[in-house]
Amino acid sequence: MTELEMAEEQMQQLRSKAKEHLLREEWEDSILAYSHFINLCQDQISNTQHHLDPENLSKLHKSLCLGLSNRAEARSRLREFDEALKDCEQSLKIESTHFKTLLCKGKILLNLNRYSMALDCFKTALLDPQANENAESLNGYLEKCKKLEFLSRTGGFDLSDWIVNKYRGKSPELAEYIGAVQIRKSVISGRGLFATKNIDAGTLVLVTKAIATERGILPSEDSGENAQLVMWKNFIDKVTSSIAKCPRTCYLINTLSIGEDEDVLEVPDISLFRPEAEEERRDLDKKLDMASILNILDVNSLVEDAVSAKVLGRNSDYYGVGLWVLASFINHACSPNARRLHVGDYVMVHVSRDVKAGEEITFAYHDVLLPLDKRREMSNSWGFQCNCKRCKFEEEMSEKQEIREIEIGLERGIDMGGAVYRLEECMRRCVVRGKQKGYLRASYWSAYSEAYGSQKSMKRWGQRIPAVDVVVDSLVEVMGSDERLLKALIEGLNKSSGVLDKERALKLGRGVYGKVVKKQALRTLLEIGLF
Numbered sequence: 001m002t003e004l005e006m007a008e009e010q011m012q013q014l015r016s017k018a019k020e021h022l023l024r025e026e027w028e029d030s031i032l033a034y035s036h037f038i039n040l041c042q043d044q045i046s047n048t049q050h051h052l053d054p055e056n057l058s059k060l061h062k063s064l065c066l067g068l069s070n071r072a073e074a075r076s077r078l079r080e081f082d083e084a085l086k087d088c089e090q091s092l093k094i095e096s097t098h099f100k101t102l103l104c105k106g107k108i109l110l111n112l113n114r115y116s117m118a119l120d121c122f123k124t125a126l127l128d129p130q131a132n133e134n135a136e137s138l139n140g141y142l143e144k145c146k147k148l149e150f151l152s153r154t155g156g157f158d159l160s161d162w163i164v165n166k167y168r169g170k171s172p173e174l175a176e177y178i179g180a181v182q183i184r185k186s187v188i189s190g191r192g193l194f195a196t197k198n199i200d201a202g203t204l205v206l207v208t209k210a211i212a213t214e215r216g217i218l219p220s221e222d223s224g225e226n227a228q229l230v231m232w233k234n235f236i237d238k239v240t241s242s243i244a245k246c247p248r249t250c251y252l253i254n255t256l257s258i259g260e261d262e263d264v265l266e267v268p269d270i271s272l273f274r275p276e277a278e279e280e281r282r283d284l285d286k287k288l289d290m291a292s293i294l295n296i297l298d299v300n301s302l303v304e305d306a307v308s309a310k311v312l313g314r315n316s317d318y319y320g321v322g323l324w325v326l327a328s329f330i331n332h333a334c335s336p337n338a339r340r341l342h343v344g345d346y347v348m349v350h351v352s353r354d355v356k357a358g359e360e361i362t363f364a365y366h367d368v369l370l371p372l373d374k375r376r377e378m379s380n381s382w383g384f385q386c387n388c389k390r391c392k393f394e395e396e397m398s399e400k401q402e403i404r405e406i407e408i409g410l411e412r413g414i415d416m417g418g419a420v421y422r423l424e425e426c427m428r429r430c431v432v433r434g435k436q437k438g439y440l441r442a443s444y445w446s447a448y449s450e451a452y453g454s455q456k457s458m459k460r461w462g463q464r465i466p467a468v469d470v471v472v473d474s475l476v477e478v479m480g481s482d483e484r485l486l487k488a489l490i491e492g493l494n495k496s497s498g499v500l501d502k503e504r505a506l507k508l509g510r511g512v513y514g515k516v517v518k519k520q521a522l523r524t525l526l527e528i529g530l531f
């Protein structure tokens, strides 16, 4: 047997082995075998290209092209998208219209949310004769790319049907989207996200896919602490693995705060977070050590089921944690103007009240319908102290004897209607007006909500305290919409046989869900009490 024949036989064996692994979905073994095969193929081409007849040389090129394409497929199944894309590029250099490679590359780009580049791949694949046999799936991908590209350009998402149908069926396909926002230095701390134009309540400002999420049901014993620790460890592993597989992910995570010296941090351009941003400009070699990863996750991870968030389509027993890079630039405020919806691995952030151009977009990291000391405890556990206008104002007010007495009364369980009456009287005497009234009412919301919910309390105090809609309006003005406010408004007005101003309820609903739920669907949700 000649040397050439021996090499050919070895290649033949390797190819069969690699293919077998691929069919059995043994991705790692398949990658190993294809790598070996590809090396042999490349050696063979460079050693023999001058004395091989053109037909054999072309056969070798074809084999190499297919080997690269199949290795790309196996790598993409392991979510090693970067390496898989490199294989696709090499394969397409040999045969620029190689159908299988174009299909694989298109799917990878779709996974990376690079919709228009994926669309180009599928369009080119359509020109290949093989497209006829695969017309159905190819057309499916083409339609999907077009739809997602449109959504990422316009932000025109519509979750109405899915929500009204109580999340039955597949969750809607989402795309990454960046609205009228930019990252700038913030007076709150470090960098923040800012509106670049006036934005009305309910409008989306961003939709972004998680780098990683971890979800599970927490058992009730030891308040789920152990399970939470296991989930946190799994979450860290997932983030670390994403960083190892993708330099872009590593680069983006590197832009995040570790919670210290935020004021000297660089302000990244928002365009870096667009999936289709140019790769070349980036310093993709910067590495992240484990200590930095842990600090970054500590400061930036979000729990899905927070008060300023709504998890759509999943059992409420689930506990979920995730890292959404762009959303990590949003600072906390005790009078926030944005909320988030969690759908699958995406987070959708919308403003929950009208926002002016240049205003910072903020959401609540923890419950803000609580008094100052409780809020302080929670921001301390996040590792910062909030000094927003509301906190400063309440600090002044907490010096007042009357406020102290009200707090003592609340601790001792006095009639909530009475506590509300005293607070309103105190605000009248201290000439607390406008937003500041909303701030204090928000802090003592639990007293208001209990009073409005109790027949006995309303009978005694109802005439002497402001009506529920007046209080809800003043709260919405300072902290945007909230489900609890919407519920209190509807129930309170029902009880007092007041007429529910539908437009007012719709506005509140819009603040909670954003414009991704259309008016008619929102009306249905309000009618069936599903909010």
Ligand SMILES: C[S@@+](CC[C@H](N)C(=O)[O-])C[C@H]1O[C@@H](n2cnc3c(N)ncnc32)[C@H](O)[C@@H]1O
Residues within 6 Å of the ligand: 188, 189, 190, 191, 192, 256, 257, 259, 260, 262, 265, 299, 300, 327, 328, 329, 330, 331, 332, 333, 382, 383, 384, 385, 386, 387, 388
């Ligand atoms: C998710 S990051 C927000 C973006 C961050 N400012 C940056 O420059 O990357 C969370 C960190 O921002 C800071 N932060 C957010 N809201 C704050 C607030 N209301 N007051 C003080 N610091 C805040 C804290 O350091 C917190 O750990």
